[in-house]
Amino acid sequence: MDLKKSLFNSRYFHENSKLFPRTHQEEYIKNYPILTERPKFKCIKEYDFFQSTNLLDEIDFYQTLRKRRTSRSFEVRSVIAYEKLKSILTNSYGITKENEKLRSVPSGGARFPIYIYIFIFNVSELEKGIYIYIPEENKLGLLYIGDFRDKISNCIARPYKNEVEKCSFITVSVSNFLHSCEKYGERGYRLALLDCGHISQNLYLTSTAEKISCRALAGFYDNKLNELLLLNEDFEEAILVHLFGIEQESLGSQFDMEENNYYYGENNK
Numbered sequence: 001m002d003l004k005k006s007l008f009n010s011r012y013f014h015e016n017s018k019l020f021p022r023t024h025q026e027e028y029i030k031n032y033p034i035l036t037e038r039p040k041f042k043c044i045k046e047y048d049f050f051q052s053t054n055l056l057d058e059i060d061f062y063q064t065l066r067k068r069r070t071s072r073s074f075e076v077r078s079v080i081a082y083e084k085l086k087s088i089l090t091n092s093y094g095i096t097k098e099n100e101k102l103r104s105v106p107s108g109g110a111r112f113p114i115y116i117y118i119f120i121f122n123v124s125e126l127e128k129g130i131y132i133y134i135p136e137e138n139k140l141g142l143l144y145i146g147d148f149r150d151k152i153s154n155c156i157a158r159p160y161k162n163e164v165e166k167c168s169f170i171t172v173s174v175s176n177f178l179h180s181c182e183k184y185g186e187r188g189y190r191l192a193l194l195d196c197g198h199i200s201q202n203l204y205l206t207s208t209a210e211k212i213s214c215r216a217l218a219g220f221y222d223n224k225l226n227e228l229l230l231l232n233e234d235f236e237e238a239i240l241v242h243l244f245g246i247e248q249e250s251l252g253s254q255f256d257m258e259e260n261n262y263y264y265g266e267n268n269k
């Protein structure tokens with residue numbers, strides 16, 4: 001098979017995204033404020049993330065970069081401290097410059113088209129369910145109560161189901177393409193995917209700093225996952241999944257596990 005010729009669809013997509021080449025051309029670009037109308041999520045319960053403890057302050061950035069690895073195999077359903085989840089979310093995607101509503105990731109045109117949904121299975125203080133992180137208010141909103149492990153496992157490609165079975169929580173990065181495309185036309189599609197990549201790296205780095213293992217997963221059934229999250233089929237798409245848990249010690253974790261016990265204590269089963 002000639003790979004170059006068979007990649008027709010992605011080439012076609014990329015060519016279309018070239019239609020609006022100059023991101024600063026008056027006719028195309030309206031002066032949108034950083035945060036325009038955002039969907040309000042109907043949360044059953046909201047958790048304030050203010051005064052989140054910030055373990056990252058004590059951790060060396062370059063060491064964290066060097067330690068970052070994709071998880072190979074999680075321990076079975078370890079309980080992860082709520083404070084750690086808080087730290088991972090607020091440091092990965094939280095507002096870092098309040099008056100301008102800028103965040104810890106760069107974003108093309110400051111459109112911030114990505115929303116982070118979280119499937120909670122084994123996190124202290126949180127009931128099982130599907131949540132959404134709301135950076136503008138620094139809150140975690142509970143959308144649906146229940147154990148959705150089987151439901152999300154059904155959306156994930158077979159080789160990864162075993163890890164889904166064992167992990168402690170899962171994030172799904174969802175793009176609302178309208179946020180970037182209303183400003184940049186077809187080119188906005190590219191920018192939204194790049195935003196997802198920035199967030200992914202932050203999720204990896206913050207979890208590394210918190211001694212939690214992470215595994216990005218592109219191997220999922222898009223439509224099934226979109227349906228599970230009740231996304232708007234015209235402009236919302238699940239882009240990337242991340243599984244989080246504690247790495248199996250026998251495989252040689254990148255973390256000092258003795259130090260890890262300090263964080264999880266006796267609570268970790």
Ligand SMILES: Cc1cc2nc3c(=O)[nH]c(=O)nc-3n(C[C@H](O)[C@H](O)[C@H](O)COP(=O)(O)O)c2cc1C
Pocket residue numbers: 068069070071200215216217218219240
């Ligand atoms: C966008 C993206 C998608 C990925 N999808 C998968 C996946 O579907 N399955 C998987 O096992 N790993 C996946 N990974 C993890 C990569 O396999 C991993 O990053 C790579 O092997 C390098 O290893 P390292 O992260 O430990 O440095 C993905 C990583 C990225 C950035």
